[in-house]
Amino acid sequence: MASERPTPPVARPVVHRDVVCPFCGLGCDDLTVEEEPPSTLAVRSTDCPVARERFSRTPPAEAPRVAGVSVPLAEAVDAAAAVLAAAQAPLVAGLGTDVNGARAALSLAERLGAAVDHALSDGLYRNLAVLQRTGWIATTLAELRNRCDLLVVAGPDPAALHPRLFERWVAPAPAFQTPPSREVVFLCGAPLDSTLAALSNLPVTILPGDPARVGDVAAALAAALAEPSRAAGAAGIAAEDIAALAERLRKARYAVVAWAAAAFASPHADLTVERLVQLVRDANRHTRCAGLPLAGHDNVVGVNQVCTWRFGVPLRTSLAGGAPLHDPHRFAWARYAAVADAVVWVSAFRPEVPAFPAERTLIVLAPPGTALADEPAVFIPVGTPGIDHAAHVFRSDTVVALRARGLIDRGLPDAATVLKAIAAALPEEAPAC
Ligand code: SF4
Incomplete structure (x- = not known):
């Protein structure tokens, strides 16, 4: 009679849960990472391309x-x-x-x-130079998530550098608003498909314009905030769109202007940041408004x-x-x-x-x-x-x-x-x- 051989045990991957991702500065702490011994890692819980690529680069010592x-x-x-x-x-x-x-x-x-x-530090200094020159009013990711009812994203989509920004910090309903509401406006930057998918439950407005001139748009918005009748177009955005956004800023309960300075392509990007910071300052004459300079890779x-x-x-x-x-x-x-x-x-x-x-x-x-x-x-x-x-x-x-x-x-x-x-x-x- 043939004896049955015991089946060798199948090695299962080790599963690490609630892993903190250290790579882009968003601080996602919900990753599931599978480890195939001796040292291969694979992120299973998110499609974030940065996390997937960085965790997978583990060649032997x-x-x-x-x-x-x-x-x-x-x-x-x-x-x-x-x-x-x-x-x-x-x-x-x-x-x-x-x-x-x-x-x-x-x-x-x-x-x-x-x-x-x-x-x-190039991206960091586009922000720090302005902080050193003029100071700023800045907020945190938690404030963005829990209080912001109007998010204005200035310039190129920050999700190219911080892929889960909208999924983790914008799509969830604000905790401290009754009823919760939030609107997102993209200024001079086209949102990525993944961003639009993450924001599918929110009203999104896209104001296409020249990304290199987003500082001009910030200046036009600041002028329209001060004197609505004198709203002017800028960087390819029509005057009526500037006026409408200025009005929306005025009525917001907690507006946030976000940007990723490392993504700005203009040679004097700190001047762009300075205009965004000035817009935030001017908006505070009418409502609560804060900047969110994104960095941190x-x-x-x-x-x-x-x-x-x-x-x-x-x-x-x-x-x-x-x-x-x-x-x-x-x-x-x-x-x-x-x-x-x-x-x-x-x-x-x-x-x-x-x-x-x-x-x-x-x-x-x-x-x-x-x-x-x-x-x-x-x-x-x-x-x-x-x-x-x-x-x-x-x-x-x-x-x-x-x-x-x-x-x-x-x-x-x-x-x-x-x-x-x-x-x-x-x-x-x-x-x-
Ligand atoms: S967005 Fe991606 S790279 Fe950035 S912290 Fe989150 S998982 Fe990591």
Whole structure:
């Protein structure tokens, strides 16, 4: 009689629920992620293209390299410290890392007397420049969701950068309105199909116009708010549409003007932001109105927070002279890289590093599988926050730091550990005479 063989157990994927997504600053905390051992992740609960792509990039760990040769971590750390000890004008940048990584990077930069900046600070500075010049009235994602009855989206659809913005923060009915109502107006930007699908239960108005001139439309709206009879068209939007939107703004109980400055293509995008901020200010003569500047990929908002609480000034700061020197033009990383002799580039959220001139000595901390134009002097693979290790990242609206938990163990160190080790391996500073 043939004996029956027991069927081998089928390995089931590990399911992680209520996962916090650390990637774009919206702070979605409802993801379901399946893990196929040893280290393959797949997002199952949302079609968000950013989350799906970022969680799926988990190749196996690889060894650190010095001049292209695989070495133990301690050897790579020593090599990085030796390079940095000899540097005259170092730059610590990229800074795609969690709060702990940012603290360690800024401590290293302070020790080196380096300039510091985040890879994505261009978009951030289109907003910060206005905040520094004029101040602003800004709101939070929670206020948007619970109170806003009129959302004006200025310029290109922010969902291209923050894919679940409308699904998570606009489509749900406001909690603090009786009866709940909400209307969305797209100004000079065509909503994506996914945005229209997410907003299918709400009245949506699209006012097509030149996205590069959305600042002109903001100015026209501000003028129409002040004097309705003098409403004028702007950027391809007719005068009667400007007048109607100004009237709607006047009657709103809580209007929000949202924009994603990183998506603005005009060369002086901060001036566009300034006009939007001014529109918000003018609307407050008639009703409650607030701006919602959207940013936050790769924890740029959190890293800027850390820099500000640490040194009293935001990113784009040099620590070379003993006291922080903030200059958003001079210390923008792309500009300062032209004069720096050594660059520490941290990119823990994505396996991408920009090309640098060959004469720069480059130390890269990035995930395994990072594409590099040229082999850096030192490459140290690090884990991704919220995938390989627990991490705090800031939400786009700056008011909430979310804790993302680690999901898998590829045996990769986190960026903070490596940066602290490099700082510890630097030669002792000579005592002051
Ligand atoms: S919208 Fe942003 S935070 Fe939300 S799942 Fe997508 S990438 Fe993550």
